[in-house]
Amino acid sequence: MSKTSDTATGIAPITSTERFGELDILRGFALLAVFVVHFVGASFYDLPLEESLSESWNADVLQRGAVFLSDWWFENKGNTLFATLFGMGFWVMMERLEARGSDFQRIYLRRLTALFLIGLVHLFLLFPMDVLHEYALLGFALFFMRKLSAPAMLVLGLVLAFVGQPLGDFLAGELVTGERAESRWQEVFAGGSYAEWVAWWPGWHLYLEIERGGLLGWALYILGRFLLGAWIIRMGFVARARELLPLMRRICLVALPLGLVLELVSLLQWMELLPKTDWSDTALHEIGGPILALGYATGLILLYHSNWRGWVAQLAPVGRTALSAYVGHGVAWTFLFFPMGLGMQGRLTPAASMLVALGLFAAFTLAAKFWLARYRYGPLEYLWRWATYGSRPKFRLQPAAA
Structure with a gap:
């Protein structure tokens, strides 16, 4: 299909002028959280580590x-924001596509298929x-x-967002028996080649x-956040963000401190520094994580609509x-971290990993700002849009008129 026919039928990609700036800010912050959690986690508990170390x-x-700050401030907050934003x-x-009279079903299913293929390459090769x-x-x-219906979407989203993970994990535990030894994983990780x-992976x-x-618990966890994100836009909360700032301020003043306290208590219980029951630390985390993510989101939107906008807007390009x-x-x-690369697992401390994550995020932020000054989309965003709409969108920005 040619680009001309796409434009004529209203199936053109969403342009930068149609974006909600608040969503780019939130997406950038979510990326920061993901960078920190993944790099600190790799140094401490996501990959094999000698017990003495x-x-x-x-x-x-x-x-x-x-590790404590990564878990307290960012663990499961970045993916909560990302899933809600999705x-x-x-x-x-x-x-927007239905308002233009476009075939949303065909376009969106093609978009998901393209994302799935990108994800498979990322998962199994990178x-x-x-x-x-x-x-x-x-x-x-x-x-x-x-x-x-909107009420059903809200209720189901809330239920899955708060209890989907433990419910899915419980069902998986009841349905699955037997385990494979993890020794092969450790062998491949410790010295295996890339091939x-x-x-094996x-x-x-x-x-x-x-x-x-x-996957079961994670799927319910993510799907609940998907539904809540769809409901938020459906109810017009982002489109009316400026009008709703007083409400967001009240939400932030409750959600941010409450989420921090619940997550702190949960973490201290998990570390056995506070008394707990068999399930209290997990329950507090399942409740506190989404509440803290809500506090972050409303706080960032408030900053975006304040005199601090220039500061938080630095997150938009990477978003x-x-x-x-x-x-x-x-x-x-x-x-x-892997042996086919630098093999820094066990040599890079959690604190050093946090600095690497922050430095890498800063580098991607600067690179995104530089890139978007010349191009309309990021490199993979461009390919994803091309696959989504079936036509090649304009890539380079037009130089400003003299």
């Missing part, structure tokens, strides 16, 4: 402090913690749930996510190129 870092105030983007796209393919699969579920890892991933049921930045951070993560 783990104990040493646990006893070090600086190293334990880096649902918001879905509803924005649906409303970054073993990819979520893009899972977002795409759950995007199909969101698509088929779009006819839910060996690529050949798909089977292990399918075991963890499908056979062991690991507009979030797909490229996310894949880029995954490549950097694998190269830094």
Whole structure:
């Protein structure tokens, strides 16, 4: 299909002038959280670590402090914001394409298919913690749930957002029996070649996510946030953001401190520094995480509509190129920690990993600003739009008239 026919029928991509600036800011902040959690986590608990080294870092105030701050401020807040933003983007796209008389179903399903393929490449060749393919699969579920009434969407979204993860994990635990030894994972990680890892990883991933049921809790967790994001746009809350600033201020003043306190207590219970029951730390985290993410979101929107707008607007360029930045951070993560790259696992401390994450995020932020001064979209965003709309969109910006 030619670009001319797309434009004539109203199936042109959404332009930068149609964007909600608030969503770009939130997406940029979510990226920051993901960078920190992934890099600090890789140094401490996501990858194999010698027990003596783990104990040493646990006893070090600086190293334990880096892990503590990452868990308290960012763990599950970045992915909560990202998943909510995905649902918001879905509803924005649906409303705009249907208003133009375009075939939303064909365009959006093609968009999800393209994202799924990008995610598979990222997962099996570049970054073993990819979520893009899972977002795409759950995007199909969101698509088929779009006819839910607004109240049903809100209620189901809230239920899944708060109890979806523990419910899914419980069901997976009841349905799945037996385990494979993790020794092979440790062998491949410790000294395997890239080719060996690529050949072995798909089977292990399918075991963890499908056979062991690991995807079930995560899927319900994410789908709930998708639904809440779609509901937020459906109710016009972002389009009326300036009008709703007083309400957002009240929400922020409650959600931000409450979320911080709940997450702090949960973390201290998990560290066995406060008394707990078998489930209290998990329950507090499942409640406190989304509340703190809401506090972050409303706080950033308030700053965006204040005299601080210039500061928070620095997050917008990397938010507009979030797909490229996310894949880029995954490549950097694998190269830094895996033996086929620098093999820094066990040598890079959690505190150093946090500095690397912050530095890498700053570099992507500057690169995005430089890139968008010359191009309309990030490199992967451009390819994704091309696949979505079936025609090649304009890439370069027109030079300003003299």
